[in-house]
Every structure is written in C-alpha cells, then in structure tokens.
Amino acid sequence: MSEARETRIRVSEIFGPTIQGEGILIGLPTVFVRTGGCDYRCFWCDTLHAVDRDYRDQWQPMSVDEIWQEVTRLSGGKPLTVSLSGGNPAIQPLGPLIARGHDHGYSFALETQASIAKEWFADLDVLVLSPKPPSSGMATDWDAFDDCLRQAADRPQIALKIVVFDDRDYAYARDASARYPRLPVYLQPGNHTPPPPETDDAAIDIDGILDRMRWLVDRVTADGWFEARVLPQLHVLLWGNKRGV
Numbered sequence: 001m002s003e004a005r006e007t008r009i010r011v012s013e014i015f016g017p018t019i020q021g022e023g024i025l026i027g028l029p030t031v032f033v034r035t036g037g038c039d040y041r042c043f044w045c046d047t048l049h050a051v052d053r054d055y056r057d058q059w060q061p062m063s064v065d066e067i068w069q070e071v072t073r074l075s076g077g078k079p080l081t082v083s084l085s086g087g088n089p090a091i092q093p094l095g096p097l098i099a100r101g102h103d104h105g106y107s108f109a110l111e112t113q114a115s116i117a118k119e120w121f122a123d124l125d126v127l128v129l130s131p132k133p134p135s136s137g138m139a140t141d142w143d144a145f146d147d148c149l150r151q152a153a154d155r156p157q158i159a160l161k162i163v164v165f166d167d168r169d170y171a172y173a174r175d176a177s178a179r180y181p182r183l184p185v186y187l188q189p190g191n192h193t194p195p196p197p198e199t200d201d202a203a204i205d206i207d208g209i210l211d212r213m214r215w216l217v218d219r220v221t222a223d224g225w226f227e228a229r230v231l232p233q234l235h236v237l238l239w240g241n242k243r244g245v
C-alpha cells in the first residue's frame with residue numbers, strides 16, 4: 001500500500017472555493033481543508049469547533065484519496081490554492097496530500113501557530129506563521145518557531161501574521177517582527193466576538209473590530225513601522241461569524 005493510501009488525516013471541514021480572508025494571500029480564491037485538534041486553546045479562538053475536543057465526533061479521519069476527491073469536486077478540477085488550517089494542521093500527516101495536489105498543479109498554504117514543526121513544511125508553497133500574543137493566554141516557544149523555519153528551509157514563501165487586541169499584543173508583534181526582520185509581517189485586528197462553536201452564524205460587533213483596526217493603523221503609522229501591513233479578516237467583514245466561508 002502506498003504512503004498516500006495509508007495516511008489518515010483528521011478533518012473538521014472542507015469548504016470553498018471562497019477568498020482567502022487573511023494575510024499574505026488575501027483575496028485569492030481558495031479551498032480550505034480544516035483539520036481537527038489543536039495543541040493550543042486561545043481565549044479568543046474563532047474556530048473552536050476544530051479545537052475543543054467536545055466537537056471531535058464531528059472530525060473525520062479521511063484518506064488522501066477522500067480529501068482529494070472533495071477538493072477536486074469543489075474546485076471543479078481546476079488548480080487553485082488550498083489552505084491547510086485548523087486547529088493546528090501541523091499535527092496531521094499532510095505531506096502525501098501536498099504531494100498529490102502538486103501532481104495536479106494545485107498550490108498549498110499552511111496556517112499554524114508555529115508550535116510544531118514538520119519536515120513537509122519544505123513542500124509547501126506558502127507558510128503562514130501566526131505566533132500568539134499575550135491576549136491569547138498562550139506562551140510562545142520561540143525554539144519551536146525556529147524549528148518551523150528550519151524545516152521550511154527557505155523553500156516556501158513565509159509570512160508572519162499576528163492578531164492584535166491591545167497594547168501588549170502590539171508590543172509583542174513589534175518584538176516578534178524585530179526577531180525575524182526578513183519575514184513580511186501582517187497585523188490583523190482581533191475579533192472580540194468570535195462565534196461559539198455550536199453556532200455557525202453568530203452575532204458580531206463589526207464596528208468594534210473596525211475601531212480596533214483604526215487604532216492599529218494609528219499605532220503603526222505613528223511609530224513609523226512602515227514594513228507592517230494591517231489587514232482585516234476580510235471574510236469576517238463580508239460574512240460575519242458565519243462558518244464555512
């Protein structure tokens with residue numbers, strides 16, 4: 001049996017095409033493969049249905065064939081970018097899925113908090129490292145972050161994406177960016193009204209998010225931090241807390 005046939009990946013949901021709503025690939029048509037399970041539990045996580053073990057009966061162990069069938073069905077067989085997110089997708093054995101997609105001309109981006117490094121990071125087209133600021137309640141292991149960079153081995157395009165809620169988060173983002181001056185840095189205002197996992201279309205305070213984004217723009221410009229890019233979660237502006245978009 002080939003490696004791809006044996007591999008089982010724990011999947012929470014597969015959806016799209018939609019647009020990538022965040023960071024370096026914002027606006028790009030994308031199919032999302034969201035894996036189930038995370039080694040973190042951020043206070044404000046907007047995807048708890050892929051994190052909280054109470055929802056694990058909704059996570060399916062799927063073969064590469066099964067996932068690939070769904071990705072090709074959703075994309076009509078036309079190559080596009082597949083975003084691997086979660087939960088922490090780095091927990092899952094995603095190498096064979098990436099190899100399968102590349103054989104068919106698809107590209108792969110990965111979203112991770114950079115707490116777990118895998119050798120298949122070098123096979124990605126884009127690696128988004130999103131270390132978590134103090135407001136998340138999580139502590140960053142910078143050795144693990146460095147391992148992620150080592151495994152990527154300068155092959156994929158790499159970007160830093162940091163959620164900012166407050167002054168402490170902003171200071172964290174500046175420190176993180178100063179540590180890795182070669183990485184392009186994307187700042188995104190936190191959504192303080194993330195959806196509860198059992199609801200797929202919960203109320204949202206867009207005005208509050210936009211206020212925070214204006215504050216963030218003011219900080220960045222006043223500080224002369226001219227390398228930072230400030231972006232909203234575009235899908236959140238368009239569809240609120242809706243799931244699967």
Ligand SMILES: C[S@@+](CC[C@H](N)C(=O)[O-])C[C@H]1O[C@@H](n2cnc3c(N)ncnc32)[C@H](O)[C@@H]1O
Pocket residue numbers: 038044045046047085086087088089111112113129130161163188189190191192194233
């Ligand atoms: C749901 S996470 C999944 C991937 C990975 N676990 C991570 O955190 O990078 C995808 C992105 O959403 C961001 N995110 C999660 N909750 C958020 C919130 N309430 N407001 C803004 N961004 C959020 C994360 O920081 C991350 O960049």
Ligand SMILES: Nc1nc2[nH]cc(C(=O)O)c2c(=O)[nH]1
Pocket residue numbers: 018019020021022032047085086111235245
């Ligand atoms: N449109 C859209 N863009 C996204 N960018 C990152 C997402 C994620 O949850 O990982 C996400 C998502 O769930 N939807």
Ligand code: SF4
Pocket residue numbers: 038039040041042045046047048051086087088113
């Ligand atoms: S690391 Fe990502 S998926 Fe995990 S709890 Fe934090 S935001 Fe949610």
Ligand SMILES: [Mg+2]
Pocket residue numbers: 046047
């Ligand atoms: Mg999301």
